[in-house]
Amino acid sequence: MRVILVGSVPNLVQWFNLYLYATFAPYFRTEFFDPASTNSLVYVYGLFALTFVVRPLGSWLFGRLADARGRQFALVAAVTLMSAGSVALAVTPTVDEIGAWAAVILAVVSIVQGIATGGEYAAATVLLSESGTRGHRGFFASFQATTIVGGLVLAQTCLFVLLASTDRAAISEWGFRLAFAAGGAAGLASLWWARGLDRAPRESKAPQADRDATMGALFRDHWRPLTWVFLLTAGGSAAFYTFTVTVPSIVRETFFAADGDRGELTATGLVLAALVVLVVLQPVGGALSDRIGRKPLLVVFGVLGIPATGALVPATAHLASPLAVLAILVSAFLVLTCYLSVNGIAKAEVFPPHIRALGVGFGYAVANSLFGGTAPLIYHATSGHGSVEFIAYMAVLIAVTLCAALRMQGGSATALDKPNSPL
Numbered sequence: 005m006r007v008i009l010v011g012s013v014p015n016l017v018q019w020f021n022l023y024l025y026a027t028f029a030p031y032f033r034t035e036f037f038d039p040a041s042t043n044s045l046v047y048v049y050g051l052f053a054l055t056f057v058v059r060p061l062g063s064w065l066f067g068r069l070a071d072a073r074g075r076q077f078a079l080v081a082a083v084t085l086m087s088a089g090s091v092a093l094a095v096t097p098t099v100d101e102i103g104a105w106a107a108v109i110l111a112v113v114s115i116v117q118g119i120a121t122g123g124e125y126a127a128a129t130v131l132l133s134e135s136g137t138r139g140h141r142g143f144f145a146s147f148q149a150t151t152i153v154g155g156l157v158l159a160q161t162c163l164f165v166l167l168a169s170t171d172r173a174a175i176s177e178w179g180f181r182l183a184f185a186a187g188g189a190a191g192l193a194s195l196w197w198a199r200g201l202d203r204a205p206r207e208s209k210a211p212q213a214d215r216d217a218t219m220g221a222l223f224r225d226h227w228r229p230l231t232w233v234f235l236l237t238a239g240g241s242a243a244f245y246t247f248t249v250t251v252p253s254i255v256r257e258t259f260f261a262a263d264g265d266r267g268e269l270t271a272t273g274l275v276l277a278a279l280v281v282l283v284v285l286q287p288v289g290g291a292l293s294d295r296i297g298r299k300p301l302l303v304v305f306g307v308l309g310i311p312a313t314g315a316l317v318p319a320t321a322h323l324a325s326p327l328a329v330l331a332i333l334v335s336a337f338l339v340l341t342c343y344l345s346v347n348g349i350a351k352a353e354v355f356p357p358h359i360r361a362l363g364v365g366f367g368y369a370v371a372n373s374l375f376g377g378t379a380p381l382i383y384h385a386t387s388g389h390g391s392v393e394f395i396a397y398m399a400v401l402i403a404v405t406l407c408a409a410l411r412m413q414g415g416s417a418t419a420l421d422k423p424n425s426p427l
Contacts, residue, residue, distance in 0.1 A: 008132065008144065012151045014083045015128040017194040019155025021090045021187040022121055025114075026052055026249045026380070027159040028180040030256075035098045035176065036106045049381045051111055055118030056369075056377025062122025063365030064219060070130065070361035078361070079131065080195055082124035087191025089117040094184035122369040130361045133352035139294055145349035146290025153283045153344070156248055160276045162186065167269045172260075219362075226363055229354035232408055233367030236302070236350065239405030240343040241368075241376030242398055243309050247316065247340050248279070250380045254320045255329060262324050274326055278333035282344075285337065289345025298350040299412040305342035306406025312339045313398045317383075317391075343405070350412070375401055 029048045037044040062082070070078035092113050099106040133145045166179040222230060252275040259267035293301055316336045323329050348364075355363040383394050 008135075008147050012128075012132070012147045014079050014194045015124065015148060016151035016154045016158070017187075017190045018083050018086050018121065018124045018128075019152045020158040020190060021086045021155075021184075022055070022117060023156045023159035023249075024090065024162070024180075024183050024187050025055075025093075025117070027156075027163050027252075028175070028183055030253060031172065031176045032180040035180075036096075036110045037099060039099075046381070046384055047107070048110075049384055051107075051114045053377045053381045054111065054114045055121065056373035058115050058118040059122030059125075059369035059373050059377075060366060062119035063125070063369035064362070065119065066122065066124065067362035067365035068218075070365075079124060079128055082120045083191055083194060085120035086117050086124070087188045087195075089113045089120070090184045090191065091188035094181045094188060122365065125365055125368055129348040129364055130352055133349050134357070134360075140291075142290040142293035142298065142346060142349050143287060144290070145352065146286045146293075146345045148348045149290075149344045150283055150286040153248070153279060153286065157276065157279045157283060158190075159183070160252070160272060160279060164269070164272045164276055167265070167272055171265050172268065219366075222359060222363055222366065226355060226359060230363055230367045232354060232411065233351045233364065234371045235404055235408035236347065237368050237371035237405075238375045239309065239398075239402035240305065240347055241372045242379045242401045243305075243313060243340060244344060245376045245379040246313065246383070246398060247336050248282075250383045251316060251320050251333070251336075253380070254317070255333075258321055258324065270326060271329075274330050274333065278330060278337055281334050282337040282341065285341040286345045289341045290349070293346045293349070298346045298353075299409060301342040301346050302350065302409035302412070303406065305339060306402060306409050308339045309343070309402040309405070310399045312336045313402065314395050317395060 029052060030045060033044040033048040037047050041047070066078045066082055069081065092109065096109045096113075097106060128148050128151075129145065132148050133141055135144060137144075162183045163175075166175050166183070170179060252271075255275055256268050256271045259271035261267075263270070289301060312335070316332060319332050320329060323332070351364045351368065352360060379398075382397065383391070386394050
C-alpha cells in the first residue's frame, strides 16, 4: 500500500494538471486566441496535440533518468515540471493584453507539460508493476490507470463546481485560472507527500541502467517489444482520448445548445458520474487480469471497441436524455477498461528491468503522440458530429491494437516473475 501511494498520488496530480487543459480548453480559448476567430477551438486543441508530439522526448529524458536514478526520483521530477506549467497558465496575460505572445506562452507551456507527461507515464507504470507481489501485479499496476482517470475526475469536478457557482463567461475570464492555480498547488502537495514516504523498492533501480539503457540498445536489442508496445498503444490511446476528452466536450455542447448553462451543468454532472465509475472499474480489471491474464481483456477491447466508438460518438451528439447519455457512457467505459486497466502491466512485462522504463515510455509516447493526442484535434477539424471519416479512422486504429493483443501469449503469468519475455 505504501508503494501504491508513492506512485499513485503524484501520478494523480500529474494527470489532473494535464486534464485541466483538455477540460477547460473550450473556455480559455478566447483568452489566448482572437475571440473573433472561428478556429480558436482547433488552435487550442492543436496545442493540446503538441503536448503529445514532445512526449517521446520526455520519455527518453525521464525514462533514462528512471532506469539510472530510480523510478520515484523521475516521477517527482516530472510532477515538478508539470506543476510549474499549470502555475504559468494561471498567471499568463490574455491576447488583448500582450497580443500573440499569449499563444506563444501557451505553446511553450504545452511543450513543457508534454515532456513532463512523457516521462511520468513510464516512471509510474514501471514503479507500480515492479512493486506488485506475484499473482497481484495486475491489481497493483491498475492504480496507474486509476489515477489517470482520477486526474480527469478532479478536472471535471473543478469545472462542475465552477459551472454550479458561476457562468460560462466567468469561467472563460477567471475561472480557468483558478483551476490551474489549484493544479499547481496540488502538485506541490503531492511532492511533499511522496518525499515523506520511503523510497521506492530498491529493485526499481536497475543496476545495468548506466551501461545498457540507451536508445541505441533499445532499437538494436529490443525493437520487437518496442514495436509491439507501439501497436498496442495506437488504438487504445486514441479510444481513451476520444471517450474521455472528445465525447465529454460533445455532450456539454449538445446539452448547452438544448438548455443553456443549466444543460451544460447537467452534462458535466453526467460525465463526472460516468468517470467515477471508470475509476472504480480499473482495480477490478487489474485484479481480473491476475486471474485470467492480460490477453483476454485486451482482445475484448479490440473486438468491442470498434462498435462502441461507432455508437458513442454520434449518439452523444444527438441524445438529450440524461439517463440515455449516462448509460451509453458507462457502457463505453466498460469496454475501455479492458484496455486501460491492463495496458501498463502488459507493456512492462515485455522488457528487462535495466531498460524497462525507457522501453515502456518511448513506445507509449510515440504512439500516443501520433494517435492519442491528435484524436480530439482530428474530430474537431473534420467537424460534423459522428463523422464517418473519424469513426473509420478509429476503427482502423483499434483493429491494430486488436492484432497486437492477439500476438500475446495467454495465461496470467508475468514476465516480471520470470526471465523470458512472453513475446
